[in-house]
Amino acid sequence: MIAEIISIGNELLGGETVNTNASFIAQKLSEVGVEVRWITTIGDDENEIFQSLEQAEKRADVIISTGGLGPTHDDITKNVFVRYFDAKLVFNAEILNKLRERFRQRNLPMSRCNEQQAYVPDKAKIVENEIGTAPGLLFEKGKKLFFVLPGVPVEMEQIVTDSIVPMLKEKQTTVILKRVIHTIGIPESTLFARLGDVEELEKTCKIAFLPQMGRVDIRLTATGADISQCEKKIIAVERVIEEKAGQFIWGYDDETLEKIVVDKLQQKNLRLAVVESGTEGIIISDLLKNSIADQNNIQGFVFSDLLQARDFFGMQFSRDEKKILNDATDVKQFSAKIAQNTGADLTLFVNFSRNENREAHIFLFDGKKLVKKKELYPIEVSVALQRLVTSVIGVLYQYLNK
Structure with a gap:
């Protein structure tokens, strides 16, 4: 089966809200063999929604819309589907009773506008919303299936997982x-x-x-x-x-390079000391979040600049930062001092300069061999730091994978 997702809401077009709903639905449909070929995003405009339904019907077997089922003036999706399927809104007492009970359980007053959610199209089947107030809807036209879902992510996810996925799984042949x-x-x-x-x-x-x-x-x-x-x-x-x-x-698949590096350190029984200057600790943070509580073979030291790091570890070499970074002897001495003070088998020293070129130096020392790498990231600082993390983890992986 071929599917199209229609995401409805001005907030999606204005950039205020990221369209995570479409991503979730596409992933879930893919798991049961339904191929999503189109994701259409439109605003709260009746004519545009109507035209999107016409187009989707021509090319897809399953159409899933999200958004616009709330009780306020800009929630117009239900009315468009009523017009599209030449249906009528009819009162559903069971839905109203569930709404009242849900508000009672939450100890909240129910406004009159919420009562409008108890009116549903007479040509639609109700798809149970166990979390929110707007029920999902299912229209069938020949072999085509039209699902109408609320835009609140947690509500949409529950309906997709509990109702739509099982239904499509039964119908799917591939x-x-x-x-x-x-x-x-x-x-x-x-x-x-x-x-x-x-x-x-x-x-x-x-x-x-x-x-x-x-x-x-x-x-x-x-x-x-x-x-x-x-x-x-x-x-x-x-x-x-x-x-x-x-x-x-x-x-x-779901493996991460950071977790593989951390696991290899554990398997090889290696202790790693990470010394960072100018990075705000982004590297040690990335490594530690991929380790488990009882792993104590990684330790980190974060400094605002190289000279502060030098003074902390009691080194006596030049105050010229560029000279230090370009002198392999100084770097080896510095790394050896770090290893001596921390008991580490490997020392990873990373310096990031926030100058125009965003110059980065990476040094990995095991007591004998020094691996060094210099990179330039003349881009926005936050992006440069992310690229630096990727490069550093790559250096670690390549060393540990020998």
Whole structure:
């Protein structure tokens, strides 16, 4: 089945609200083999909503709209569906009683405008909303299914999970399976070229390249009659990718590189000391949030600048910051001093300068070998710091994965 999601609300077009509803619905539909091909976002305008329904009916089997079912003047979605299906609003006493009970349980007064939510189209089936006040609706036109859902995320999620997904799962005859392969250290264009004839591979399953900060994901999507058939397709293409680009693959699906790095440190019984200057502690924070409570092999020190870090660890070298960062002997001595004071096996020293070039220096020292990397991020500071984290985690991973 093919689906279209119609997200309704001026707040979505104005940028005040991020459209997380569409993302949630698309993911849930994909899990049961329903392919979402269009996501349409429109404002609170009756004619535009009507036209969107006309277009969706022509090209999709399942149409799901969210938003505009509340009790206020700008909640017009229900009225548009009444007009579209030539229906009438009829009073539903059961819905009114549930509304009153819900307000009573919350110890809140129920206004007269909420009573309007007890009027539902006579050509629609009620889809139970166990959390909020606006019931979901289902219209059927031939083999087409039109779901009308509230825009409040928690209410929408409950209806999709408890009602829509089970219903579509029964009707669906095909399965969709996805697999994400994570890579690092290779540009998207180079990775694409390494795989060879991608069009030939796509005869087995769809391939999407998803570049991120310093990393590239490859998403494989297979369709079939059952899970087993889809898995065979995924594995076939996955083996080709592993053969041609295996050295750049660090994980799959929900795995994170930070968690893999933390786990490798634990497995190798290595203690890591992280010293950061100018970064606001973003690196140690990223590592610690991926560790568990009883892991005590990572410690961090955060300083506003390099000279403050130097003084804290009792070093005597030059006060010229650039000279320190470009002198391998100074950096090794500094790293050795950190290891001596902390008992660490590995020292990671990162310095970030908030100058025009956003210059960053990364040093990883194991007592013998010094790994060093210099990068420039002439972009907004917050974005530069995120890219720096990606680069630092990559340096750690490549060292630990030897």
